[in-house]
Amino acid sequence: MKENTLRITDTTLRDGHQSLWATRMRTKDIIDIIDIIDQVGYYSLEVWGGATFDVCLRFLRENPWERLRLIKTKAKNTPLQMLLRGQNIVGYKNYPDDLVDRFVETAHENGVDIFRIFDALNDSRNLEAAIKAVKKHGAHAQGTLSFTTSPVHTIEKYVSDAKEQVAMGIDSLCIKDMAGLLSPTMSKNLVTALKKETSIPIQIHCHATSGMADSAYLEGVKAGAGAVDCAISSMAGFSSQPPVETIAAIFRETEYNVDLDLEALRKINKYFKDLTPKRSRGRGFEPIIDSEILVHQIPGGMISNFRSQLEQQGAIEKLDEALEEVTKVRKDLGYPPLVTPTSQIVGTQAVMNVITGERYKVVPQEVKNYVKGMYGRSPAPIEPKFMKQILGKEKPIDHRPADDLKPMLPDATKNVANPELIENEEDILSYCLFPEVSMEYFKWRALPEDKRPKTPAEIEVEEFTKTPEAEKKVAVNAGASEAASPMLHPEDYDGMNAILDKASKMQLNELVIRKGDFNLSMRSGNGSAKGHVISEPIVESTPVDVEEKVKEIKKTEEAPQEYKDTINAVMAGTFYRSAGADKPAFVEEGTEVKEGDTICILEAMKLFNEIEAPFNCKIIKILVDDASLITKDQALMAVEKL
DSSP states (O other), rough: OOOOOOOEOOOIIIIHHHOOOHHHOOOHHHHTHHHTTSSSSOSSSEEEETTTTHIIIIIIIIOOOHHHHHHHHOOSSOOOEEEEEEOOOOSSOOOOHHHHHHHHHHHHHTTTOEEEETTOOOOOTTTTHHHHHHTTTTTTTEEEEEEEEOOOOOOHHHHHHHHHEEEETTTTEEEEEETTOOOOHHHHHHHHHHHHHHSEEEEEEEEEEOOOHHHHHHHHHTEEEEEEBBGGGGOOOOTOBBHHHHHHHHHHTTTOOOOOOOOHHHHHHHHHHHHHHHHHOOTOOOSOOOTTTHHHHHOOOOHHHHHHHHHHTOOGGGGGHHHHHHHHHHHHOOOOOOOOOHHHHHHHHHHHHHHHTTTEEEEEHHHHHHTTTTOOOOOSSHHHHHHHHHHHTTOOOSOGGGGOOOOGGGGGGOOSGGGGGGHHHEEEEEEEHHHHHHHHHHHHHHHHHHOOOHHHHHHHHOOOOOOSGGSEEEEEEEHHHHHHHHTTTOOOGGGGOOHHHHHHOOGGGGEEEESSOOOOOOOOOOOEEEEOOOOSOOOOOOEOOHHHHHHHHHHHHHHHHOSSSEHHHHHHHBSSSSSSSSSSSOOOOTTOTTTTTTEEEEEEEEEEEEOOOOSSSEEEESOOOOTTTEEOOOOEEEEEOO
């Protein structure tokens, strides 16, 4: 009789659809099959966390807390698991310790048994509060090693990181290979070293992107790992996890026991196979196996997002250059593993470098924050010269980033415009994490069912089920892009949505643009710029007549040049005169500015980029209207040099 039991965690209901469906699985999709999944005999079910929380609110108009409760009600036999981003919780920045603690407590009360806690930089300081909270509230704390390859990511380094987490009290440890970089040999050697230096159970999580995951599992388990992550076969492969059926078959011929209900697996596989056409819009140009990931290390659907960003900037021919630039930026930033949020930070900077034609001419605020240490310690020290280039006179921090954050919960809803929309403490937690997104959901929820506008998910489905002729017009909206946008969510770089894939292949006159939460930056913008994250929509979502917009743009572009000196756009984007609807314009006609003064904002790739005056000058005339789409090198302001 086989003595060793291989434990399998099913990721279909979280990472599987995040990787393949851009996190488009509805709660009903889960509830209609969860009772059968619960019969399989899995070690645990990963059903929550990662991008699912954000996308539930923003795109599906569903309550993520209610989803968790419903799953727990149906899944009586199998522990539920979530992916927690350490101090980032399920967001994309650090949150105060009090919010971390209360979120963990509430998630556990609603059904999460196992918390897989990771930090993109493997900085244990960013895991401390989350691990403490999980242990405090009686759940299983699984630590994580975010796996990557670089000159500084050695087995000795990983073992050292693991020991720090063990000292914090973790119950088990996961090797998280988010890009499919774990080779069979490294899997064997790393697990062997971890088993020698620690005494806790080890689990392996691989993505199938490079084609090495199955063999990495085999060698890792032989070396002592006791659990692996898989997805049902119709939701496996590509940038998802290996198929559970295949892994089970492999290990049945070894000394390991894999006791799963095969008939239940067949039913589950058919269910998701039949559901896929309704939820996934095709894989487009993404290959089954992407060997290039072994070079650029970009996870999941980030390649799709790169293509979309460059298409919007009229620079799709620079895709290969952008991928090469990722490797260079990653080195400059101290070789961070490419996983949320570092994948967005590195990726966006690489695209900025390529489209502006000058490295670090435009530096988003998130990159500055990273270099400053506000995301944690970089794996390798950042060169002082480069640090000065990015930060100027600012000094980096050397303490735990969250130490600078004041408790959030006491005043969480102090400035809420519509407090009557908040129904319970779960709403408060959602609001703390995603204020604008949550309020939009609360407003939608408060309407009578027959008065609620269609959700972004419903709009997407309608647009892609129209006749071929009607498909020439595609609605690009907030929800369609949110799961994979460069800075706000990214997370979902791990699963780029299909609507952007389709939009990226179409011409300007084939698009219906929806302004608002997502502004499709198809036009472009000389001056210098610094960027920061968009945190709220500029205008309400309303359709724009694309033909009229094209005429306006062409009229502007074809206008005779009457001015000697102008300040031109460094990239394609949307021009704004102020930092928000309630903010004053940076400059007016007649304003005198000095070199380096902010004169406007150019929104591109989900960032607000503050455009600075390249020299001392007087603003003679502002040449474009507020909120106008502009092209790269288009004149924004006529000026007189001083």
